[in-house]
Amino acid sequence: MATCAEILRSEFPEIDGQVFDYVTGVLHSGSADFESVDDLVEAVGELLQEVSGDSKDDAGIRAVCQRMYNTLRLAEPQSQGHNQVLLDAPIQLSKIAENYDCDMKLPGPLKREQSSTVNAKKLEKAEARLKAKQEKRSEKDTLKTSNPLILEEASASQAGSRKESRLESSGKNKSYDVRIENFDVSFGDRVLLAGADVNLAWGRRYGLVGRNGLGKTTLLKMLATRSLRVPAHISLLHVEQEVAGDDTLALQSVLESDSVREDLLRRERELSAQIAAGRAEGSEAAQLAEIYAKLEEIEADKAPARASVILAGLGFTPKMQQQPTREFSGGWRMRLALARALFASTFISDSPALQSQMCVPLLPSEPTNMLDVRAILWLENYLQTWPSTILVVSHNRNFLNAIATDIIHLHSQRLDGYRGDFETFIKSKQERLLNQQREYEAQQQYRQHIQVFIDRFRYNANRASQVQSKLKMLEKLPELKPVDKELEVVMKFPDGFEKFSPPVLQLDEVDFYYEPQHIIFSRLSVSADLESRICVVGENGAGKSTMLKLLLGDLAPVRGIRHAHRNLKIGYFSQHHVEQLDLNVSAVELLARKFPGRPEEEYRHQLGRYGVSGELAMRPVASLSGGQKSRVAFAQMTMPCPNFYILDEPTNHLDMETIEALGRALNSFRGGVILVSHDERFIRLVCRELWVCEAGGVTRVEGGFDQYRALLQEQFRREGFL
Structure with missing residues (x-):
């Protein structure tokens, strides 16, 4: 051609x-x-x-x-x-x-x-x-x-009130309560909330709870971005993104979060420079005096001390407070974001003008995920005296018991409010559901009784008026719905039990460091067997994750010996497990790539063990919630049937029901377990042995978590935090 x-x-x-x-x-x-x-x-x-x-x-x-x-x-x-x-x-x-x-x-x-x-x-x-x-x-x-995967975005709609709109536009709304009625929230084609109401009273501390994937974090984003109508005079702080890393010092980064103080200081510097240069026209001195009065009113000179206390409570040493933010890891930058929100929200002035700017309900999403036990206890104590409103998503049961005055339960596309802490919520919810079921059953019996009469005399001319009366009675009865029973979360780790002579995993006289001048472990000796249920606790940076990697064999000791039984099969769950998942494929395809050659039904069955079933298993992993991604990671980890598990903060992002199910699964698992966790209830549920990682070594606490908590509380008292 x-x-x-x-x-x-x-x-x-x-x-x-x-x-x-x-x-x-x-x-x-x-x-x-x-x-x-x-x-x-x-x-x-x-x-x-x-x-x-x-x-x-x-x-x-x-x-x-x-x-x-x-x-x-x-x-x-x-x-x-x-x-x-x-x-x-x-x-x-x-x-x-x-x-x-x-x-x-x-x-x-x-x-x-x-x-x-x-x-x-x-x-x-x-x-x-x-x-x-x-x-x-x-x-x-x-x-x-x-961008091979374009994810759906959340959207919100809300019924408007002319009265509220007029009140808002006139500037006469001085209430610090947040009341949002009759709103919907959707994620793509999926409805998360329908006809829901939120009422946040000033000064109350609300815990938002519910199963993974129902839309708790999405609701916070809708509030923080004002996709839902919030009064303009109320500021919202949503702790979601970590602080950007630059040359700003950690302490200065926190101070800069107080926009009122920063604006006053900036104006004070400008006016002082004009007066010093002789460019003042007469009014500058009066303006400067007014600014000094406002700075004194908000106690600006005490701000560095307040910021330092907050940073210290979250684990920042004096040296760390003077480090640039770029030198911190992602977890520490998240702590900085939390510190900024806490600092910016603490000052409530008697001046109405300043108070309207500083009225800041705090909206952190699962704040305890980034904190060790010491920092969680400090945050509990700090928030118990919080002056304004808090709305917090948390799956840490003990944390909610310590700080919450109210619980908002997200389920069945609606929000139900309860007074009291989490334990009170559990009891109240059970009573409410029991009463709801009783009312429903009683009404069903009454309906059935009336229906029997109608069916019996429907064609009897002498009883026609009575039948019509009974039909009208049925029409007027309110339509009660049966209780929506949430499916029980079940997790099961396949047994890989073989009897090995102990110890099956051991570190003997191990020294380790990344840099010789910063020794992490010195003469570390620990051991575990197939009956171990060990929890490792300690402050962030103490070396918990490093020790787990030494036990895994991912890191080699500088000196000393790691011993592992030749038939030992270890399953490892990393605290950064999401980064190890391919987010662009479905959960089924993820397992198929990792373990090829098996029928699709086997992958689906494996995912179903961890609550990822039906349509969820076929959705892109990126579209799943944090807790659902964790479940996918569990399914992937347990597929080869290990006989020993090393878990680094496995409860992060899991809802309470899944945490309880995970605890039951580990207790029934016939094999060894070493885990790092900061969730007090989970530790009490699973662990028989507590290791504290500190001062270049590991100490076994004989009294368990109660003794460890008491030691931390005593340390707080010595340091003046209590």
Whole structure:
């Protein structure tokens, strides 16, 4: 078959050399953009029509383009997927541009060396069309490559109240309560909340609870972004993103979160500079005096001390408080974000003008996930005296018992409020559900009794009026719904039990460091067997995760010996497990890639063991909630049936029901367990042995968690936190 160049020469023997070079260049470089012959006609048809003069009509030009299009398609297999056209000679676009006195964006100077019969404007127009098509395709390909998975976004809608709107616009709404009624929240096509109400009374501390994936964190985002209508005079702080790393010192980063204080200090510096330079016009001194009065009113001079206390409570040493934020890991930057929110929200002024700016309900999402036991206990004590409103998502049962005055339960696309802490909520919910079920059953019996009468005398003329009366009674009865029973979460770790002579896992006289001047462990000796239920606690940075990696064999001791039984199979759950999952595939496909060659039913059954079933198992992992991703990670970890588990903060992001199920699964598992956790209830549920990681070693606490908690409380008293 003739090449495109040969077709052009035969069909247009008088074709201008520059046009020939241009057309063959388009065919060579842009053939992938020609999805049909129409695209090719659009790119070069107008130029070819001009070259042909009157010798070819539109149908003739299209026929030539069809021949060239067929040639390009046939050339594809020979070029291994790349559309190539054999040309008579090399193409130099710079030479083409030199021959036209037009503003073509081609390299090289635009000089006219010889005359040409080509219409330069039409040539430029054709090139522009081709370039636009190529850019559009390139943009589409880039989007597919850089973002292969486009996730749905949450949206909220809310019924408006004219009275509230008038009150808000007039500026007369001085209440610090947050009342949002009759709103919906959706995530794509999935409805999370329908006709829900939220009432947050000023000064109350609310815990938002519910199963994973129902929309708790999404609701916080809707509030924080004001997708739901919140009074304008109430500020909202949502602790979600970690602090950006730069050269700002940690302490200064916290101080800067108080925008009122920062604005006053900035204005004070500007006015002082003007007065010192002699540029003051008279009013500056009065303004400066007013600013000094406001700074004194908000006790600005005490701010560094308050910020330092908050940072110290969250684990920042004096040295760390003077480090740039860029030197901290993601977990410590999250602590900084929490410290900023705590600091910015602590000051409530007697001045109405300042108070309206400082009225800040705190909205942290699972704040205890980033904290060790010591920091959690400090935060509990700190928040118990909190002056404003708190709405917090947490799955830490003891934390909610310590700080919550109210519980908001998200379930069945609605929100139910309860007074009291989490234990009170559990009792109240059970009583409410029991009463609801009793009312429903009583009504069903009453309905059935009336229906029997109606069915018996429906066709009895003497009882017609009574039947009609009974029918009206049925219509007037309120429609009660049965109790929505939440499915029990069940987790089961397959047994890999074999009797090994202890110890099956041991570190003997181990020294370890990343840098010789910073020794993490010195003469560390620990051991575990297949009956061990060991919990490791300690402050962040004490070396808990490092010790787990030494036990795993991922890190080699500098000195000393790691011993592991030859038949030991360890399952490891990392605190950063989400980073190890492929978020662009479904949970089923994830297991299929990790453990190929098994039927799909086996992958589904494995995921079902951890509550990832039905449609959830086929959704992209990226669209799952944090707790659902954790369940996928558990399914992946247990697939090879290990006989020993090392778990690094496994309860992060799990709801309370799943945490309880995880505890039961570990208790019934026939094998060894070593875990790091900061969840007090989970530790009490699972662990028989407590190791405290501190001062370059590990200490076994004989009294368990009670003794460890008492030691921390005593330390707080000595340091003046209590």
